[in-house]
Each structure stands twice: as structure tokens, then as C-alpha cells.
Amino acid sequence: MSILHGKITAEQLTKFILYGEWLIFSTWWIGDGLSSLMQSVGASEKVFQLMDSLPSDQFLAQGKHIWQFLRLKLPKLRGHIEFVNVSFHYPSRATVPVLKNLNVSVHPNEVVAIVGLSGSGKSTLVNLLLRLYEPTSGQILIDGLPLKDLNIKWLRQRVGYVGQEPRLFRMDVSSNIRYGCVRRITQEDVEWAAKQAYAHDFILSLPNGYQTIVDDDLLSGGQKQRIAIARAVLRDPNILILDEATSALDAESEHNVKGVLRAVRNDRKTQRAVIIIAHRLSTIQAADRIVVMDGGQIVEMGDHIELLTKNGMYARLTKRQADAVA
Numbered sequence: 001m002s003i004l005h006g007k008i009t010a011e012q013l014t015k016f017i018l019y020g021e022w023l024i025f026s027t028w029w030i031g032d033g034l035s036s037l038m039q040s041v042g043a044s045e046k047v048f049q050l051m052d053s054l055p056s057d058q059f060l061a062q063g064k065h066i067w068q069f070l071r072l073k074l075p076k077l078r079g080h081i082e083f084v085n086v087s088f089h090y091p092s093r094a095t096v097p098v099l100k101n102l103n104v105s106v107h108p109n110e111v112v113a114i115v116g117l118s119g120s121g122k123s124t125l126v127n128l129l130l131r132l133y134e135p136t137s138g139q140i141l142i143d144g145l146p147l148k149d150l151n152i153k154w155l156r157q158r159v160g161y162v163g164q165e166p167r168l169f170r171m172d173v174s175s176n177i178r179y180g181c182v183r184r185i186t187q188e189d190v191e192w193a194a195k196q197a198y199a200h201d202f203i204l205s206l207p208n209g210y211q212t213i214v215d216d217d218l219l220s221g222g223q224k225q226r227i228a229i230a231r232a233v234l235r236d237p238n239i240l241i242l243d244e245a246t247s248a249l250d251a252e253s254e255h256n257v258k259g260v261l262r263a264v265r266n267d268r269k270t271q272r273a274v275i276i277i278a279h280r281l282s283t284i285q286a287a288d289r290i291v292v293m294d295g296g297q298i299v300e301m302g303d304h305i306e307l308l309t310k311n312g313m314y315a316r317l318t319k320r321q322a323d324a325v326a
């Protein structure tokens with residue numbers, strides 16, 4: 001009507017409708033954006049709370065208090081480990097004792113194997129040594145000093161750990177081996193570690209050798225384990241802990257662990273305290289000492305021949321595995 005009466009032009013009306021539409025949409029977007037903003041503010045409060053929270057004491061390298069700055073760093077770790085009357089239960093199961101008055105020591109350059117039935121407390125022992133948990137009573141000494149007084153970051157840099165299920169990342173083999181190593185590493189160092197872990201030959205047979213990207217189905221369980229062993233060895237740890245995979249009770253796993261034992265034995269340069277949690281008993285016959293655990297306690301200790309002669313639990317476990325293989 002206004003156009004017909006010449007009050008506005010068609011162009012002005014079109015502009016008016018378009019601007020009106022833009023105004024409605026813009027208001028709607030502002031409302032939508034504001035509600036998203038409010039949601040993000042609420043969510044970010046939780047994120048910042050998490051970022052501000054401090055890890056518990058057993059994960060703190062150096063705390064904020066002056067006495068924590070003074071926490072001890074020994075000039076060199078020899079790798080003498082002592083468990084003195086250690087008892088432990090997991091916080092979530094306070095009524096179930098997992099370790100009971102445990103006394104055991106590992107000397108520098110000694111290879112100690114821990115064996116026992118599933119659930120006897122082998123991995124828990126290592127968890128305490130890595131200070132992932134605190135003993136309920138008793139104490140752990142490293143080179144004669146209480147574990148809880150040592151700078152935990154310094155200690156963990158000197159401990160190599162290969163878990164039951166090694167974690168590899170989607171990057172090349174060489175980077176996977178270097179992962180987490182704080183000192184300067186050359187390609188020769190990487191290859192040296194791979195040779196120690198009996199991984200060098202199979203790595204060279206991969207499409208791009210050390211530059212091959214690790215994909216989900218590229219490597220077998222045993223090959224992943226060997227790369228994880230190379231990663232641990234590259235750090236040149238004073239204490240090396242191997243948790244043999246329960247699921248990998250195969251010849252390849254046995255070959256890997258035996259290989260590491262042989263490397264530790266033959267190369268004086270690489271001697272270190274080694275703790276092996278073994279499920280396959282034939283793997284650890286060459287260990288200096290075998291510790292047999294049952295129900296959170298040590299029931300036998302000695303070398304392979306001594307324990308077989310004792311005709312106790314170790315002899316029974318060995319016979320059971322030999323029968324299962326036959």
C-alpha cells in the first residue's frame with residue numbers, strides 16, 4: 001500500500017524485509033551463543049578445578065613446601081632394594097591384606113625373578129616399589145634410604161618398567177623407542193637398545209625400518225614387548241622391572257625375557273638390578289634368585305636347582321607347567 005501511495009520505494013521495502021530477517025537471526029544467534037557461553041563457563045570451572053588439584057604425594061617430584069625441595073637425590077643409584085616387614089592392602093579393599101610382613105632384598109646387578117600363583121601379590125610388590133601406593137606398614141629402602149624420602153621423579157628416571165601390555169604410540173618405531181627418554185639420544189643409541197632387546201632384526205625387516213609408523217596390526221604382541229624392552233633399556237636404568245605378559249605364554253615371550261637376561265649377563269656395561277615377574281617358569285631358570293610368593297607372603301627363595309631340590313611350591317609349579325606343555 002505504501003509503495004502504491006508512493007511513500008516508500010520497492011527497494012526500501014526489500015531492504016526492510018531483509019534487514020528484519022537478519023535482525024531476527026542475529027538476535028537468535030546471540031541468545032544461542034550466550035547460553036553456550038554460560039554452559040562453557042560452568043564446564044571450564046570444573047576443568048580449572050582439576051588443573052589446580054595437586055597429585056598425591058607419591059606422584060610429586062618436588063612439592064611446594066621447602067622440606068620437599070630438600071628431598072634426597074643420591075649422586076648415583078646403585079639399585080639395592082630392601083623390603084622390610086612390608087604389609088599392604090589396597091585402599092579400596094581395606095579388609096583384604098595383599099602383602100603380609102614381607103622381607104626381601106635385591107642387590108645391585110642381581111637378577112631376581114618373582115613367581116607365584118595369580119593373585120599372590122607379585123605386581124603389587126612392584127607397584128609399591130614404583131611408589132604408586134604406600135605400604136600400610138613396614139618400609140622400602142633404596143640404597144639404604146627410605147623410598148618415601150627420595151625424590152620420586154629422580155628415582156623413576158632411573159627405573160625401567162615393561163608392563164604386561166606395553167603401550168606403543170602411532171609414530172615411527174625409532175620415536176617409540178626414544179619415548180620418555182630425557183637425555184640426548186642418537187640413532188646409534190636407539191639401535192643399540194633395540195639390539196639389547198632382540199628387536200633390531202625384525203625392525204629392519206619392516207617396510208621403512210626404524211621409520212615405519214606403528215599401526216594397530218603392524219606388530220605382534222611379542223614384537224611390541226621387545227620395543228617396550230628397548231625403550232626401557234635405552235633409559236639405561238639402574239633398576240629394570242619386567243612384568244611378563246600373562247596372556248603371552250608363548251615361545252616368543254620366553255625368547256624376549258631370556259634375551260634380556262642374556263644381555264644383562266653378557267654385557268658388564270649394562271649390568272643393573274633386574275626384577276622379573278615371570279609366569280612362564282622356564283624363562284627364569286638363569287635368574288640369580290627366584291622368590292616364590294603365595295597369599296602375599298614369600299614361601300621359598302633360592303636358585304632354580306635349590307628350589308627344585310626343596311621339592312616345595314616352586315617344584316610343584318614347574319611340574320604343573322611342564323605337564324601342561326606336554
Ligand SMILES: Nc1ncnc2c1ncn2[C@@H]1O[C@H](COP(=O)(O)OP(=O)(O)OP(=O)(O)O)[C@@H](O)[C@H]1O
Binds near residue numbers: 092098116117119246
Ligand atoms: N587396584 C587394586 N585394587 C584392589 N585390589 C587389587 C588391586 N590390584 C590387585 N588387587 C588384588 O590384590 C591381590 C594381588 O594382586 P596382584 O596383581 O599383585 O597379583 P599377581 O600375583 O601379580 O597376579 P597376576 O599373576 O595375575 O598378575 C589380588 O587379590 C587382586 O585382586
